[in-house]
Amino acid sequence: MGAVHPLLTDTTPLPEGLDARLRDQLTFVIEVDRLKTILRQSPLAAADRRENDAEHSWHLALMVVLLAEHSDEPIDVGHTVKLVLVHDLVEIYAGDTPLYDAEAAHTQQAREEAAADRLFGLLPPDQAREVRALWDEFEARSTPEARFAKAMDRLQPLLLNWMARGGTWKSPGVTADTVRSRKAVIGDASTALWEAGRTLIDEGERRGWSRPSLS
Amino acid sequence: MGAVHPLLTDTTPLPEGLDARLRDQLTFVIEVDRLKTILRQSPLAAADRRENDAEHSWHLALMVVLLAEHSDEPIDVGHTVKLVLVHDLVEIYAGDTPLYDAEAAHTQQAREEAAADRLFGLLPPDQAREVRALWDEFEARSTPEARFAKAMDRLQPLLLNWMARGGTWKSPGVTADTVRSRKAVIGDASTALWEAGRTLIDEGERRGWSRPSLS
Numbered sequence: 001m002g003a004v005h006p007l008l009t010d011t012t013p014l015p016e017g018l019d020a021r022l023r024d025q026l027t028f029v030i031e032v033d034r035l036k037t038i039l040r041q042s043p044l045a046a047a048d049r050r051e052n053d054a055e056h057s058w059h060l061a062l063m064v065v066l067l068a069e070h071s072d073e074p075i076d077v078g079h080t081v082k083l084v085l086v087h088d089l090v091e092i093y094a095g096d097t098p099l100y101d102a103e104a105a106h107t108q109q110a111r112e113e114a115a116a117d118r119l120f121g122l123l124p125p126d127q128a129r130e131v132r133a134l135w136d137e138f139e140a141r142s143t144p145e146a147r148f149a150k151a152m153d154r155l156q157p158l159l160l161n162w163m164a165r166g167g168t169w170k171s172p173g174v175t176a177d178t179v180r181s182r183k184a185v186i187g188d189a190s191t192a193l194w195e196a197g198r199t200l201i202d203e204g205e206r207r208g209w210s211r212p213s214l215s
Numbered sequence: 216m217g218a219v220h221p222l223l224t225d226t227t228p229l230p231e232g233l234d235a236r237l238r239d240q241l242t243f244v245i246e247v248d249r250l251k252t253i254l255r256q257s258p259l260a261a262a263d264r265r266e267n268d269a270e271h272s273w274h275l276a277l278m279v280v281l282l283a284e285h286s287d288e289p290i291d292v293g294h295t296v297k298l299v300l301v302h303d304l305v306e307i308y309a310g311d312t313p314l315y316d317a318e319a320a321h322t323q324q325a326r327e328e329a330a331a332d333r334l335f336g337l338l339p340p341d342q343a344r345e346v347r348a349l350w351d352e353f354e355a356r357s358t359p360e361a362r363f364a365k366a367m368d369r370l371q372p373l374l375l376n377w378m379a380r381g382g383t384w385k386s387p388g389v390t391a392d393t394v395r396s397r398k399a400v401i402g403d404a405s406t407a408l409w410e411a412g413r414t415l416i417d418e419g420e421r422r423g424w425s426r427p428s429l430s
């Protein structure tokens with residue numbers, strides 16, 4: 001997880017006189033401001049820069065609310081939103097692992113586990129366990145809510161790549177088939193959204209926005 | 216609401232062959248990418264730049280999850296999260312209205328109503344009504360959920376101003392009493408959070424991070 005940073009509140013400590021539990025909660029709330037500085041590979045549709053994890057997480061949360069009807073299984077929308085709100089928090093200390101970077105993926109789990117221990121440990125113990133459980137659920141994809149959250153996490157950059165007429169589809173070594181195989185988990189949550197996703201990938205390949213599949 | 220922009224998907228239309236309802240939903244999902252470009256006055260704690268509305272909305276949503284226990288009235292966390300996810304969407308076309316800018320506040324309602332009609336109108340009618348109802352509920356503050364959502368909207372920049380050792384507390388014409396009066400709505404939702412908020416404002420004034428109140 002790289003160098004150990006001081007907490008943001010180490011530079012400007014919260015004042016005396018706060019309730020101890022609330023102080024821990026606010027320390028965490030301030031520390032996660034760092035999510036706004038973690039850059040992803042995806043280009044924004046609305047501006048000429050890359051997206052950060054906080055923007056991405058907000059986008060996924062709104063997508064859950066608007067697209068939940070397309071889940072093949074019934075899902076609890078509020079719970080699914082919680083999963084996407086916290087799903088990238090560990091990147092605050094572990095960094096973003098690009099979807100098409102196999103090398104970084106190799107060390108990803110260990111880096112993210114250490115980051116989770118450190119970051120969630122700032123919270124009161126009951127909430128540290130709650131947030132950790134949300135993150136574990138998202139990662140394990142063993143519930144309909146986690147599968148739908150993961151589908152949003154794969155569909156949103158697909159939309160941004162479409163708008164960028166390629167975006168990270170043009171990463172070294174990536175073909176349209178690579179994209180198809182990395183995005184197929186959308187179909188574990190929603191037949192309709194995966195059909196739409198495939199339409200975008202297929203049409204993108206046809207237009208030369210991704211490298212043609214080797215066939 | 217200023218000049219009429221084309222939709223983002225006017226520049227790169229979604230492909231043929233999508234289900235009509237899903238096409239409208241994805242058009243909206245892509246259009247709201249613009250929220251990431253709407254800058255607020257608040258400085259980030261984690262980087263030397265101003266915050267944007269998408270980052271802010273994510274931060275509020277996570278705060279709802281973590282701080283809901285401090286609501287004086289029972290609240291539905293999932294519903295409160297929905298309120299904060301959509302509460303700033305109208306600023307995509309209406310722009311941000313700084314908390315301490317009385318002139319902009321004067322025209323704010325008309326600008327935001329027009330923006331809501333245009334933006335939410337991209338959605339299928341049932342969802343346009345649903346999102347509009349969420350926005351109206353947030354604005355009216357007539358439910359415990361809306362009051363708590365509003366409290367987060369006021370508490371979050373207060374934390375960022377604390378971390379900036381002043382931030383927008385140093386805006387022209389603003390004194391510590393201005394800050395107190397603009398933040399007092401936190402107390403409509405949570406005695407505990409307003410007590411903490413006042414502790415930060417009082418200590419900030421004591422340290423000279425805001426102008427002393429006229430007394």
Ligand SMILES: [Ca+2]
Binds near residue numbers: 271302303368
């Ligand atoms: Ca706001």
